[in-house]
Amino acid sequence: MQNSVTVIAPVNIAVIKYWGKRNEQLILPINDSLSVTLSTADLCSKTTITADPSYEENKIVLNGKEENFDNERITRCVEMIKHRALESESCSKELLAYKIHVDSENNFPTAAGLASSASGYACLVYALAQLYGLKKQEISDIARMGSGSACRSIYGGFVQWQKGVQLDGKDSIAVQIAPASHWPDLHVLILVVNDSKKKVGSTSGMARSVLTSELIKYRVEKCVPQRIHSITQAIKDRDFSKFAEITMKDSNQFHAICLDTYPPCVYMNDVSHAIVNFVHEFNRNEGETKVAYTFDAGPNACLYLPEKYVKRVLAFFNHVLPNDNQNSVEYLRGTPVDIDEE
Numbered sequence: 349m350q351n352s353v354t355v356i357a358p359v360n361i362a363v364i365k366y367w368g369k370r371n372e373q374l375i376l377p378i379n380d381s382l383s384v385t386l387s388t389a390d391l392c393s394k395t396t397i398t399a400d401p402s403y404e405e406n407k408i409v410l411n412g413k414e415e416n417f418d419n420e421r422i423t424r425c426v427e428m429i430k431h432r433a434l435e436s437e438s439c440s441k442e443l444l445a446y447k448i449h450v451d452s453e454n455n456f457p458t459a460a461g462l463a464s465s466a467s468g469y470a471c472l473v474y475a476l477a478q479l480y481g482l483k484k485q486e487i488s489d490i491a492r493m494g495s496g497s498a499c500r501s502i503y504g505g506f507v508q509w510q511k512g513v514q515l516d517g518k519d520s521i522a523v524q525i526a527p528a529s530h531w532p533d534l535h536v537l538i539l540v541v542n543d544s545k546k547k548v549g550s551t552s553g554m555a556r557s558v559l560t561s562e563l564i565k566y567r568v569e570k571c572v573p574q575r576i577h578s579i580t581q582a583i584k585d586r587d588f589s590k591f592a593e594i595t596m597k598d599s600n601q602f603h604a605i606c607l608d609t610y611p612p613c614v615y616m617n618d619v620s621h622a623i624v625n626f627v628h629e630f631n632r633n634e635g636e637t638k639v640a641y642t643f644d645a646g647p648n649a650c651l652y653l654p655e656k657y658v659k660r661v662l663a664f665f666n667h668v669l670p671n672d673n674q675n676s677v678e679y680l681r682g683t684p685v686d687i688d689e690e
């Protein structure tokens with residue numbers, strides 16, 4: 349029996365945002381969300397897990413620094429995976445009894461609104477599944493219990509997280525709506541404006557929004573279902589301008605809700621707002637929508653665009669954005685990615 353595994357998991361960036369839970373404990377969302385899983389070269393988490401009879405305690409090291417293993421979400425993921433492995437007898441009882449050492453690193457800024465928790469928990473849960481002999485189809489709900497958006501990183505390409513209706517959350521799972529190969533020329537540019545940790549974490553931010561925002565109810569009931577339907581169609585048709593318009597409107601609405609939260613959650617900064625204006629200016633100059641922005645719970649921009657515009661957009665942003673020592677913007681490139689099903 350193999351006692352050590354190493355896996356890599358990609359990030360995903362939502363085009364229809366998940367924001368708000370109906371059940372904090374089970375991490376059940378109030379709306380469906382939809383994301384693109386991105387290539388692992390510039391943006392990924394890598395996790396090694398070793399189980400050994402000589403270990404006296406469980407340990408977790410994140411980006412070279414030892415963290416508390418007894419964190420509720422980590423413990424819950426480990427226990428759920430072990431429970432499932434025990435039930436399905438997918439590995440030996442001895443292996444399940446050994447303590448484990450987890451070593452995980454991201455090759456991009458952690459907790460700065462770049463979906464690090466998504467790839468981090470997807471990676472942890474996938475590595476545990478490999479160690480204990482479970483299949484991929486058995487783990488999206490467990491990844492969700494680590495960090496909601498992590499369930500979408502279990503699949504490649506274009507992925508919808510269906511909120512589900514059941515109280516136990518069994519139907520709150522991620523499903524792939526199209527593989528990455530369906531739209532090969534779609535590219536991503538991440539503009540890292542600021543990689544310091546975000547001020548209000550997504551868990552407390554969304555809890556506060558659910559309690560205090562009036563707009564969030566309107567979004568969940570009237571906007572998201574229609575947007576999920578339309579953007580799914582735009583993806584199927586590879587209709588970039590439709591995809592882009594819905595993506596930008598949903599990012600704007602998500603940040604409007606953050607501002608409608610009391611006290612407000614302010615994630616975008618002046619450079620983020622400048623990027624929004626530049627994207628609209630670029631599209632106006634081109635006479636059609638060629639690039640779309642979206643912002644998670646942080647100031648960094650994620651731009652979706654067809655490959656043939658990458659050079660031109662990079663040149664434009666290099667020209668218009670600040671590039672001195674204090675304000676430089678770093679660019680990361682990516683493409684949608686499929687995940688090896690093995």
Ligand code: PMV
Pocket residue numbers: 361362364365366367381463465466495496497498550551644645
């Ligand atoms: O999964 P969490 O708790 O890190 O929340 C992610 C929330 C957003 O990134 C803002 C939106 C999303 O759908 O990924």
